[in-house]
Amino acid sequence: MADQLRLIEVLTPKQRQAFVELQFTIYADDPDWRAPLKSEMRELIDGAKTNPWFEHAEAAFWMVYRGDTAVGRISAQVDQLVLQYMGAGTGHWGMFECIDDQAVADLLLSTAENWLRARGMTRAQGPFSLSIWDEPGVMVAGFGTPPTVMMAHHRSWYSKLIEARGYVGIKDMHTWEVQITHPFPDTVQRIVAMGEKNPRIRIREVVKKDFANEAALILDILNDAWSTNWGFVPLTPHEVAHVGKKLKPIVYEDMIRIAELDGVPVAFMISLPDLNELMGDLNGKLFPFGWAKLLWRLRKPKVNRIRVPLMGVRKSLQGTRMASMVAFVLIEYIRRAARDVYGAKRGEIGWILEDNGPMRSIAEVIGAEITRTYRVYEKPLSAEVH
Structure with a gap:
């Protein structure tokens, strides 16, 4: 009652x-x-x-x-x-x-x-x-x-x-999942091949020792790339520094990449091994023994899934063929590392807004399917308290 x-x-x-x-x-x-x-x-x-x-x-x-x-x-x-x-x-x-x-x-x-x-x-x-x-x-x-x-x-x-x-x-926001043990469809592979041959494009790994600056660069691109998305609020400089500090222990340089066009950073992709697979027996506790277990497992993690929580292309490039080429090269490089280094079989992309047409198109082209849906609700507030 x-x-x-x-x-x-x-x-x-x-x-x-x-x-x-x-x-x-x-x-x-x-x-x-x-x-x-x-x-x-x-x-x-x-x-x-x-x-x-x-x-x-x-x-x-x-x-x-x-x-x-x-x-x-x-x-x-x-x-x-x-x-x-x-x-x-x-x-x-x-x-x-x-x-x-x-x-x-x-x-x-x-x-x-x-x-x-x-x-x-x-x-x-x-x-x-x-x-x-x-x-x-x-x-x-x-x-x-x-x-x-x-x-x-x-x-x-x-x-x-x-x-x-x-x-x-x-x-609604969706997560999409795709198998990554085999190459993506031929259409994607042709785009990747063109991107790899294009002298204007350079894909580099992040430098973990300099991750504070790398995180600031990535989140600067993110604030620009996502600025017109529903729900967007910019990350402040203090939040950027905080995120960088929190992410650094789980940064794997080959899983976070930055794309440069004519030497200028224009896009990024962050991916993470599914650490949930490594923490299931910790029950939320790092002490007294959980911390040692987690550190050991993080040294060379082997997982079934990876997750791509964030990806962005600068707004000035969005909607162009170059943006698509850069995006697919980033995705392909991450796929290879996830499969070959971390043993992953599946990749999760998300979340993606239901009306984010460009990202939905990328997910569909590589053969991803929606696996989860999250919903944001709204209600008007009347003047009276009840």
């Missing part, structure tokens, strides 16, 4: 730890869930000292208990960059985890909505956990397989609970 529910705002370190731990309860019987590192989750929500996103945004966090048992959690956030790039009055919520109980979901969502409304927001969008660059959307299709590294996984009832609160889906 709803009157048995108890809502608390997450304010103390102990409460933040409980907020993180709830996921491990919600997914305890889900064989496809992959536990995140608890330390990473704490850093995400602990404020500006561990997450520079808080330099331009504010957030609040809540948990719902039934008796002494935690049964749900949520965040609400107002991001000044979202207001600038996605429109005035746009508030977000996220970090949503909930048992299959509409009363719990209603209490969580209404609390987030009221918080947003009190800050002048006129519409609520979610989930964003915490931003478009973290884990956007709730999984609505593709259940039955585990996610790759840095991709979200949700319980199948979440969309039902959200929609019952009056939310309507406004944008």
Whole structure:
């Protein structure tokens, strides 16, 4: 019953730890869930000292208990960059985890909505956990397989609970998967061959020792390449430095490549071995022994899948034949390294916005198929609090 529910705002370190731990309860019987590192989750929500996103945004966090048992959690956030790039009055919520109980979901969502409304927001969008660059959307299709590294996984009832609160889906994002043990179709191979012979094009590996500068270069291209995409907000210089520092331990130089045209960097592709395959037995903990295990496994990882989380071509080049050539050469070089060095058999590209025609076309041409769908929801916020 709803009157048995108890809502608390997450304010103390102990409460933040409980907020993180709830996921491990919600997914305890889900064989496809992959536990995140608890330390990473704490850093995400602990404020500006561990997450520079808080330099331009504010957030609040809540948990719902039934008796002494935690049964749900949520965040609400107002991001000044979202207001600038996605429109005035746009508030977000996220970090949503909930048992299959509409009363719990209603209490969580209404609390987030009221918080947003009190800050002048006129519409609520979610989930964003915490931003478009973290884990956007709730999984609505593709259940039955585990996610790759840095991709979200949700319980199948979440969309039902959200929609019952009056939310309507406004944008879908897909992950695409392709086999990479064999060459791509002949059409792609011909384009790659032309690109390899073109003296104007140079594809280079990143330099891990200089990864702070490499990350800044890549994310400068990214901010330009994605600037017209739905949901885009730029990464700030502090966020760029933060991302570079976090990625460096899992950087493999042959899996992250930069394309130069006439000596000018114009495109990039980041790919990662599926580290979820290497962390399944750590249960989110690096200590006392998880850190040593992970470091050993990261030395020369062998995985079944790789993931391409980010790829971009500068806007000035988009829509040209040269852009397609550069993109396919990047993809082919990553495919070879993933197969030959890391033993991967499958590659996942994503997420890709449902209306991102150029990226969808690339995925289709190389034979990729949609495997998962994530949905962002929206609801107008009326003036009254309820």
